[in-house]
Amino acid sequence: MLNALVKGLSCFACGAPHDHRVLQTVCTKCGMPLRVDYDLRSFEPNGPPTLWRYSPVLPIDRKHAVSLAEGFTPLLAAGNGILIKDEARNPTGSFKARGMSLAVSMARALGAEALAAPSAGNAAGALAAYGAAAGLPVTVAMPEDTPPAFIEECRHYGAEVHLVPGNIADAGKWLKSNGPRNAFDVSTLKEPYRVEGKKTMAYELFEQLDEKLPDVIVYPTGGGTGLVGMWKAFDEMQSMNWIGGERPRLVSVQAEGCAPVVKGFVEDSSKTEPWPQPVTEAYGLRVPSPIGGFICLRALRETRGTAIAVAEREIVPAAEELARKTGIDVCPEGGAAWAATRTLRSSGWIKPDDKVVVFNTGTGLKYR
Missing domain, CATH: 3.40.50.1100 (Rossmann fold)
Structure with missing residues (x-):
């Protein structure tokens, strides 16, 4: 299921290694973002015109992907x-569809039961859609002045939406204090x-x-x-x-x-x-x-x-x-x-x- 060419995860800041075979958020030593490291080998892109053409440098096999045919935009x-x-x-x-396809694919593969993230708009809609495709419940928190189309999009896909005073940072704080305890956080750069x-x-x-x-x-x-x-x-x-x-x-x-x-x-x-x-x-x-x-x-x-x-x-x-x-x-x-x-x-x-x-x-x- 996982790409056998993945060597592991390492911290962008301190370089500390982490196990890619379990759910990870940020570096356990310094709290900074993690990166995926590969045993890189040249390849020819192949397959339909989606981002999965590049599966040798992606962390999960395309057969196990949660995909809505994202990528290869003109x-x-x-x-x-x-x-x-x-x-x-x-x-x-x-463009948020690209990141959420990979994040949701990996979260499901590694055993996540539910997903959550704060968002200024587009990331929430993408998470709601890919969560629906994966069969995982989604909770999003968004600033209360987010345009209505973003909010209704999330509800359209079945996500639970919370509107929070302030900005995306405030939405993130709200989720940390009030979000579902079993939801895996797929916030920007807070998962790899x-x-x-x-x-x-x-x-x-x-x-x-x-x-x-x-x-x-x-x-x-x-x-x-x-x-x-x-x-x-x-x-x-x-x-x-x-x-x-x-x-x-x-x-x-x-x-x-x-x-x-x-x-x-x-x-x-x-x-x-x-x-x-x-x-x-x-x-x-x-x-x-x-x-x-x-x-x-x-x-x-x-x-x-x-x-x-x-x-x-x-x-x-x-x-x-x-x-x-x-x-x-x-x-x-x-x-x-x-x-x-x-x-x-x-x-x-x-x-x-x-x-x-x-x-x-x-x-x-x-x-x-």
Whole structure:
């Protein structure tokens, strides 16, 4: 059932080893996120156009996966060498489907009886759907100002929903105190496997771009799982001799009203600090205390990338501009990424001949 090439788990921070054959959350020594380590061997992607094409670098055999045919989303041209990776095409309309497919698959395989997570919106919907597919009860806690479409989506799939004053950090505290005692926590980077689902975005880029990588990847960043996952995937690719030491320059995009990664990057810090009073209507970016902030900063620096905060007033107009330019249904987080791309190109950080991939992380329908 489990991939025999998995060597084990290790801590992103202190390196402490952990057993991958039992349910794990964070490092038992330092409390930081765990990573999955493989005996990496080169392979040819095969099978249907889903993320399970890359099963040799995923922790569970595809025959035992909880899958709704997630992944292999299209790359769509936006002009001037810019491509949009449209994650809205995933089940439940966002990139969160990738991580939840892996997290729920592993949780079920390792004996979880129920699942729970706090969410700003899309992760809750994805967890509700994949929990339903796995036959596991789901409890989610969400900020009380979450748009109604996200809330009703969770209820539609049978999840128990609790609305909490404050932000996603407050929702997480509520679940810790009040959630079901038998529910396994699949919060962002508080279990090892959502990263494994998100890293497949990098594998897809490599396959879709004819075994090449873009020069720049612009990524809207809340908890940072996707950024961390792609950074991890590039190292795996190098270990399998798919690529050399070159890397796309990673760009972390946040909103001015909640920008802990940007602040940490600008201040040359090794870790992020909690953001006081986070405010943005790009709800996926309203993550004030990302546990994996230190990994995001490491990824940005190792790839010679950058971090940029977008003014709130720019986000929706940028999403509308990109939608009208391409026909893609762009979410506010994707709008932030597009606004950042324009700024970086105007400043010269993105060069005219750079091949650029901008992530639209979900559908805009749930915000309207």
